[in-house]
Each structure stands twice: as C-alpha cells, then as structure tokens.
Amino acid sequence: MTQALTPTLQVRAGAVVRKTRELPVPGRILCRPGDIVTPDAVVGRAELPGDLHLLRIPENLGIEPFEAVKGLKVDEGDVIAGGDLVCEHAGLFGLFRSRYHAPVGGAVEFVARRTGHVGVRLAPHAIELRAYVHGTVADIDPGKSVTIESRGAFIQGIFGVGGERYGAIRMLDGGPRTIVGPGKIPADASGQVLVGGTRPTLEALERAAEVGAAGMVVGSIDDYALTGYLGYDLGMAVTGHEDVPMTVIVTEGFGWLPLAERTHSLLRSLEGRAASINGATQVRAGAVRPEIIVAREETGASPAAGDRDPAAGLRIGAPVRIIRAPHFGVTAEVVALPADPQPIATGARTRVLNARLPNGDTVTVPRANVELL
Numbered sequence: 001m002t003q004a005l006t007p008t009l010q011v012r013a014g015a016v017v018r019k020t021r022e023l024p025v026p027g028r029i030l031c032r033p034g035d036i037v038t039p040d041a042v043v044g045r046a047e048l049p050g051d052l053h054l055l056r057i058p059e060n061l062g063i064e065p066f067e068a069v070k071g072l073k074v075d076e077g078d079v080i081a082g083g084d085l086v087c088e089h090a091g092l093f094g095l096f097r098s099r100y101h102a103p104v105g106g107a108v109e110f111v112a113r114r115t116g117h118v119g120v121r122l123a124p125h126a127i128e129l130r131a132y133v134h135g136t137v138a139d140i141d142p143g144k145s146v147t148i149e150s151r152g153a154f155i156q157g158i159f160g161v162g163g164e165r166y167g168a169i170r171m172l173d174g175g176p177r178t179i180v181g182p183g184k185i186p187a188d189a190s191g192q193v194l195v196g197g198t199r200p201t202l203e204a205l206e207r208a209a210e211v212g213a214a215g216m217v218v219g220s221i222d223d224y225a226l227t228g229y230l231g232y233d234l235g236m237a238v239t240g241h242e243d244v245p246m247t248v249i250v251t252e253g254f255g256w257l258p259l260a261e262r263t264h265s266l267l268r269s270l271e272g273r274a275a276s277i278n279g280a281t282q283v284r285a286g287a288v289r290p291e292i293i294v295a296r297e298e299t300g301a302s303p304a305a306g307d308r309d310p311a312a313g314l315r316i317g318a319p320v321r322i323i324r325a326p327h328f329g330v331t332a333e334v335v336a337l338p339a340d341p342q343p344i345a346t347g348a349r350t351r352v353l354n355a356r357l358p359n360g361d362t363v364t365v366p367r368a369n370v371e372l373l
Helices: 057-061 065-070 202-210 223-230 261-269
Strands: 011-022 042-048 052-056 085-089 098-101 106-112 117-121 125-130 135-141 145-156 159-161 165-171 192-195 215-221 247-254 274-278 291-295 319-322 331-336 352-356 362-366 370-372
Touching: 011 125, 011 135, 011 261, 042 145, 052 057, 057 065, 057 085, 057 098, 057 117, 065 085, 145 261, 159 223, 165 261, 192 261, 202 223, 215 274, 223 247, 247 274, 319 352, 331 362
Parallel strands: 165 192, 192 215, 215 247
Antiparallel strands: 011 145, 042 125, 052 117, 085 098, 106 117, 135 145, 145 291, 159 247, 165 274, 274 291, 319 331, 319 370, 331 352, 352 362
16 A cells, blocks of 8 residues: 545645535526626525415314315415405305405415315525635536636635635734633624634633624634534534524634644735635535635736645655644644554554654654644
C-alpha cells in the first residue's frame, strides 16, 4: 500500500468553489451563464403547493353526506376565502337552517360526494432561491438549478449550527487562544461575521445574537454553551436547519482548542470583506463540513502565492493536526514518512509518520490519527 487516506479540512486563500443551487420543485431560473451574482441575488423562483385542508361538513353539521352535497354552495375549481359560506342545510321543514363557513381560504380541489367532504388546497408558498455566494453563473439546468463558480478564500470547519448567512468579517479582540466572553462582542456587530479565539461562553453567544451578528467563527466550543444556545441537546448527525438567529462555526473541535493560527491569520487578512457562511454539518457517509467563502470580486485572478493544495497529500513539511490522545488537538509538522508499517502501542502494525510538536519534541503518530491542515 503506497497511499493512505488522510482527512483534510481545507484552509485556502485561493480556491475555486462551485455551488449548485437547486429548487426543491420545478420553477424558473432567473439568470444566464456568465452573469455575475451577489450572495443575496435571487437566481430562481418556484411555488410549493399549499397543504390540502379537508372540510368535514357532515360531521360538523350533524347531517348525512348526501344532505351536505345537496347544500353545497361551491364546486370544484372555485376559489374561496376564509369565512365564505360553503354549505347550507335547510333542516326539518326548512325551519332550522345550519350553515358551514370555510375555516380557511384556497381553491376547491375536489368534492367527495360519497362522504360529503370537500378538499381545499391552500395558497402556494413562494420560494426564492438565492445565490449564497458572490461569483459567476457557470451553468444552469432550466427550471431546476444554477451552478455558481466563486474564486477566493475557502475555509472548512469541523462542526457548525445554523444555515446559510453572509456578512462582513470582523475580528474580535485577542488572539487565537483568547476565550470569547460577552465583553468581546461589539455593540455594532449587526450583520457581521465575528471571528474570535475559542470557547465562547453562552453569554457571549447570546450577546452576539442579540446585537444581530450573522455568524461567529471560533476554534472550539463546550457542550454547556452549545446546548444553552440551541435550547436543547443536539443528538443528530446532521445540522444546519436549527432555528437560531446566528450561525456558529467551530474550526477545531470541542473542549478547549485554540483557533488554528493559519485560519486566524487568513481571516484577519480578509477583515472587512463579505463572507458567505454555512454551519451545515454531516458526520456520516457523504460528509458535509461547515464553510466560510470569501470571494474575490475581480475575475481571472490567480490563487494566493504559497497557498497549499490539500490534494498534494502528506509530505515532509506538511502541517497536520493530531486527532487522538495523548496529543489531541495539537498542530505539528511532518518530518518523516516511514514507508513500512511500524508497531504502535496497541501492538498493531500500521503506517505512521514522525511529527515535530510546537515544543520541539518529535513523536510517532499513526497516519490515521492526523488530519491535514
């Protein structure tokens, strides 16, 4: 075996990102290939059929189905409003009249003459599909989807909550190891993506949401703050649909892990630029990572000098993060890649690498226990 899969979270100053934006039902695509779009641009529209509401007239009036059908004031295809008279029953000798008024408005889709029930289709829901990223329309599938190509910085996190949002990047006071407390949150952060150090307190998350921040990017988070922010324990393997006022992206993990220096430096260099963020995470098959995309507005520019391509894989000098104890969360530099499997503490033989820790020590780590930075 000459190759080994090493998980990679991309942190790139220059990348080409293609996003396919798809309507949930057939509709209209409102752009053409070559168009320049901004994150809030509407690139597609569709109408999602409304719910079907069943009017149980016989049960409500206490009459037989044939009597309900006989007294109907509407027919299939009619459009009614809430409160309109739908059925009137004369009763015994016409002395006691009972009436049924529509509880909802919509189009009469069917009349079930055997049961006396009437189906009313509620008004459709309008859906607007937004571009999410700044870029160029690369391709469209008429009535279905649009693919947008964006060039710029691309950063992946390890976990996030909250969906798609965008705003200008703003660095919080302190470095990558600084704990984010409520005092770090500026009062004028509305619509901004805040980049802090690590381990935000619950009060800091609530304060950022209160002032209207679009998102927060931190190195790590603890379970207490996350649960308090969401209002419940998160037990699902898929996130991104939480009803939260602010998207939170964690780049390193849980507990106390500083924001990676490389990520912090890149985001600092982009301060003030508009970023598209998404906290959606899926940890099972077909893994989805939370992301931060900062597009360059100019076209045709080349990636930043020195930007590393994660496809290059493990190599001497590559930065890695160790993801197993006893050095969990520590960043290191690869100094050797032994070709043959080596024995490890468990007694197994596996492919390893030698890495230099920040304190200068060199350790031997199974290749499966690191991820590329």
